[in-house]
Amino acid sequence: MIQNNFSWKIGGEAGYGILSAGAMFARAMLRAGLYVFDYAEYPSLIRGGHNTFEVSVSDRKVFAPRRPIQVLIALNQDTVNLHTHELAPDAAVLYNTNNASVPGGYYGDGVTVIGVPFEDLALASGAERVARNVVALGATYALLKLPIEGLFAIIELNFTLKKKPQAIIDTNKAAARAGFDFINKNLSKPFNYTAKPLSNPERMIMAGNNAIALGAIKAGCKFLSGYPMTPATSIMNTLAGQAQKHNLVVVQVEDEIAAICAAIGAGYAGVRSMTVTSGGGFDLMTEAWGMAGQIEVPLVVVEAMRTGPSTGMPTWSGQDDLAMLLAASHGEFPRIVMAPGDLEQCYFMTQEAFNLAEKYQTPVMVITDKYLASSHSWIEQSGFKDLPIDRGRVAAEKDLPVGTAYKRYLHTKDGVSPRTLPGTPGGEHIANSDEHDEESFSDETAEERAKMVDKRFRKFDAAAADVPLPVLEGDSNADITIIGWGSTRGAILEAIEQLKSHRIRANYLQIKYISPFPVEYVKSVFKKAKKIAVVENNKTGQLAAWIREQTGLAPDYKILKYDGRPFFSDEITSTIKNLL
Amino acid sequence: MATEKDFTSTYKPTWCPGCGNYGIYPATKRALAELGIKPHEAVMVFGIGCSSNGANCYKLYSFHSIHGRSLPVAIGVKLANHELTVLADSGDGDGYSEGTNHFVHACRGNADITYLVHDNRMYSLTQGQTSPTSLKGTKTVTTPAGSINEPFNPVATALVSGATFVAQGFSGDIPHLADLIKKAIQHRGFSLVNILQVCTTYNKVNTFDWYKQHTYKLDATYNPADFNGALLAATRTDGKLPLGILYQTKRPTYDEQIPQIKVEPLVRQPIKVADLEPAFDSYR
Ligand SMILES: Cc1ncc(C[n+]2csc(CCOP(=O)(O)OP(=O)(O)O)c2C)c(N)n1
Numbered sequence: 001m002i003q004n005n006f007s008w009k010i011g012g013e014a015g016y017g018i019l020s021a022g023a024m025f026a027r028a029m030l031r032a033g034l035y036v037f038d039y040a041e042y043p044s045l046i047r048g049g050h051n052t053f054e055v056s057v058s059d060r061k062v063f064a065p066r067r068p069i070q071v072l073i074a075l076n077q078d079t080v081n082l083h084t085h086e087l088a089p090d091a092a093v094l095y096n097t098n099n100a101s102v103p104g105g106y107y108g109d110g111v112t113v114i115g116v117p118f119e120d121l122a123l124a125s126g127a128e129r130v131a132r133n134v135v136a137l138g139a140t141y142a143l144l145k146l147p148i149e150g151l152f153a154i155i156e157l158n159f160t161l162k163k164k165p166q167a168i169i170d171t172n173k174a175a176a177r178a179g180f181d182f183i184n185k186n187l188s189k190p191f192n193y194t195a196k197p198l199s200n201p202e203r204m205i206m207a208g209n210n211a212i213a214l215g216a217i218k219a220g221c222k223f224l225s226g227y228p229m230t231p232a233t234s235i236m237n238t239l240a241g242q243a244q245k246h247n248l249v250v251v252q253v254e255d256e257i258a259a260i261c262a263a264i265g266a267g268y269a270g271v272r273s274m275t276v277t278s279g280g281g282f283d284l285m286t287e288a289w290g291m292a293g294q295i296e297v298p299l300v301v302v303e304a305m306r307t308g309p310s311t312g313m314p315t316w317s318g319q320d321d322l323a324m325l326l327a328a329s330h331g332e333f334p335r336i337v338m339a340p341g342d343l344e345q346c347y348f349m350t351q352e353a354f355n356l357a358e359k360y361q362t363p364v365m366v367i368t369d370k371y372l373a374s375s376h377s378w379i380e381q382s383g384f385k386d387l388p389i390d391r392g393r394v395a396a397e398k399d400l401p402v403g404t405a406y407k408r409y410l411h412t413k414d415g416v417s418p419r420t421l422p423g424t425p426g427g428e429h430i431a432n433s434d435e436h437d438e439e440s441f442s443d444e445t446a447e448e449r450a451k452m453v454d455k456r457f458r459k460f461d462a463a464a465a466d467v468p469l470p471v472l473e474g475d476s477n478a479d480i481t482i483i484g485w486g487s488t489r490g491a492i493l494e495a496i497e498q499l500k501s502h503r504i505r506a507n508y509l510q511i512k513y514i515s516p517f518p519v520e521y522v523k524s525v526f527k528k529a530k531k532i533a534v535v536e537n538n539k540t541g542q543l544a545a546w547i548r549e550q551t552g553l554a555p556d557y558k559i560l561k562y563d564g565r566p567f568f569s570d571e572i573t574s575t576i577k578n579l580l
Numbered sequence: 581m582a583t584e585k586d587f588t589s590t591y592k593p594t595w596c597p598g599c600g601n602y603g604i605y606p607a608t609k610r611a612l613a614e615l616g617i618k619p620h621e622a623v624m625v626f627g628i629g630c631s632s633n634g635a636n637c638y639k640l641y642s643f644h645s646i647h648g649r650s651l652p653v654a655i656g657v658k659l660a661n662h663e664l665t666v667l668a669d670s671g672d673g674d675g676y677s678e679g680t681n682h683f684v685h686a687c688r689g690n691a692d693i694t695y696l697v698h699d700n701r702m703y704s705l706t707q708g709q710t711s712p713t714s715l716k717g718t719k720t721v722t723t724p725a726g727s728i729n730e731p732f733n734p735v736a737t738a739l740v741s742g743a744t745f746v747a748q749g750f751s752g753d754i755p756h757l758a759d760l761i762k763k764a765i766q767h768r769g770f771s772l773v774n775i776l777q778v779c780t781t782y783n784k785v786n787t788f789d790w791y792k793q794h795t796y797k798l799d800a801t802y803n804p805a806d807f808n809g810a811l812l813a814a815t816r817t818d819g820k821l822p823l824g825i826l827y828q829t830k831r832p833t834y835d836e837q838i839p840q841i842k843v844e845p846l847v848r849q850p851i852k853v854a855d856l857e858p859a860f861d862s863y864r
Contacts, residue, residue, distance in 0.1 A: 030864075031864075202864060203864070204860055204863035204864050205863055205864075206863045210863065214856055214859060214860075217854045217856065217859075218853075218854050218856060220851030220852075220854070222660070222846045222847075222849065222851075223656070223659065223660060223846060225652075225656065242859060243840060244839065244840060245858075246854055247840045247846075247849055248840065248846075249659055249838055249840055249841065249846060251659065253652065253655075253685070254681050254682065254684075254685040255681055257649065257652065257681075257682075258649075258651075258652035258655075258681070258682055258685070259652075261645070261649045261652035261653045261656065262652045262653065262655050262656030262659070263656060264653060264656060265625070265643075265652070265653040265654060265655065265656020265657040265658075265659075265660065266656040266657065266659060266660035266846070267656075267660075268643065268653075268656075268657060269623075269656070269657045269660035269661045269664070269847055270660060270661065270847040271660045271661075271846045271847050272851070273656070273660070287646055288646060288649065291645060291646050295643075295644075379863075381860055386853075389851055391851075421661075421847065422620070422623045422641035422657065422661065422664055423620060423621065423641075423661060423663070423664060423847075424620055425618070425620040426620065427620065427641075428619050428620055428639055428640050428641055428642070429641070429642070430635055430636060430642040430643070430644055431641075431642070431643040431644065431645075432635065432636075432642075432644045433628075433644050433645055433646055434635075434644055441589075441590075441591050441636050442591075442633070442635075442636050442644075
């Protein structure tokens, strides 16, 4: 009997309420005092297709979805057919007899297979057919020997938040009860996995995009202009939902070019501003991204990657855009590029992004991906660290020179020139996308041009000395050092634990600040490491290439995956086992 | 009170002799000065083009952005600090080709911005290619056999897109133009001033004399509150171009409709340490 350690997965067509059932189950497990991590796969359409939602549940910290799956709820035939290889030998499969069939002997002997008329049960309990997903939750509760009251509470919460009338809540509870009773009647032998509520320590569950939005509010972001694009949109949604409370302005504009330009305008006028998008949207933004670099305006952009090129697979995950983001826009200018790897980092690094943008008056890129942006994980409030706000050098009227002209692009030691905000008497200047002199007038002379390029790049050197160094996590005397960036963090941490049971000691270097790059630190890691593997969700090893460009060093191995799915920890574990 | 001179930078304009920008530049400064606006209270966002090179010539908060994007930058500025007087300034290529999307949506949104478009019916900075407002058949280096597209109608487009102030001026009539720009700035909401402009170097068709023959001033009998009348004036089939305020109406501005900035502009709202406790609770 295994208690409080299982992975649960539900699958069905789009429109079957897969995402909402999954989210309810994840939240129910969180409220039961367990650690949860969820992961959803869905195509880019509203009806039809195949949607799945998996929730990994444990009484110990879980950092990534865990395979194999112990409980599979198949609301349609596709779910029966497509996930056999993901199942544990002693898994349970509850399939929808209204919609699917399982041939005898289809699953291994150890698998508990129960046909459940999910839709009949929904209708019989007075609910609509769509409540099949809630019947499935009731069935899950019985299977895992969980008290059904916890589920009732979540049903109540879910439908109250959706402003549904009491009658809907009641019929959904009845639907849950029907699923619960059905399993209790039809489960012939006890299931190997159970769950038991623990005390709830007030943990939260949220996605990376929520943590970024909250970090932005904490940082005093006052303006977001955006254009919807999965998987970035929910940052905009979250901030729009909080806009009135925290007095920030969120505007949906006509396209991504307008989005970034308006954010630049607001940043120039003196408020902390941002825009959020995905790869295709950022492609459109690139010219203005360079403008922010040239006119030296603070700007924060979040790029949540999906799988390209072009439309690619809009609702799937990948890390294909790093090389593009490191070089985006013509010309050379300092840019800060960072990639958080979990919720705590999403929250904290978003605050850092705003500070750095204003301190160095330059664009800052926060890279995430669909997996980090939209997978929900447990988080403790103590994990959310606040950062003091640093608004950089802003000159007020009293700071301006008397008798001489104000020099917007003054050549300073660290390249940062005090800026004036419009409305400041005496601080008039040209925010000039043309190359310019210190006074901001267009200037194309050879000498001024080179001096101004150097000035901008001194800011980059200053930022390089300012951004935190990465941290080598784990055993300092490891057999292998794993280097990664962004969302691979959770799977790598889990893989390192798994490798211990194979007597392999691995440590982990997450490159959080990719530009400016921690050249000396990474060189020292290479020097000490016995073997190095770079793990990335792309075809060409973009971080590995960047490491080589910055340090001249190449890893021993590149572990790459580019099928639109994130790494699962067991894949990293078995690959490394085979390499060593 | 600030004078025209206070809005004049030390940078000498580099436009060709006879360029219409020599009319638009003083007219704009005069409008700002006569309205009692101080240089530090005004932001002018330019695109890229001959006209936009004027960014250097004004002494105010000038923003020389990128081709076609003066409007979205200006809207960002306005939403961050709606107490500023915000103008966007573009050429016809800038505003009606590269930036058309922004133009149409700015009309819909009605942010309190004044949009000055230097309409010389030509891409001049890039040395004389056809523009969206060039007459059909215009021969240029890229259209040696004559342009094929029908000309874009900026004032009609503004009208049907929901602009609340639509005017047309002429670079050759500075007092009239200055008055239009003044009224456009005073108007609460999005105001377009399409400025018919000569390009002495590249546009040999739409010359000073051509404009004199093809334009007429809207007189006292014209009612700028009448939308249908404005549409008729904007779409005349006899090739005559009206000068003056074609249309003006009242509608709440974009910025007025955002409760968060009803009391104080965003930029003056102190960054308070946000209380995220209720937000956190919603994730429990
Ligand atoms: C993205 C981009 N495309 C093209 C150009 C080249 N370009 C500069 S100005 C211009 C057109 C200028 O015409 P208009 O806007 O009518 O202004 P004018 O020079 O006539 O005042 C073009 C195409 C550019 N700077 N940026």
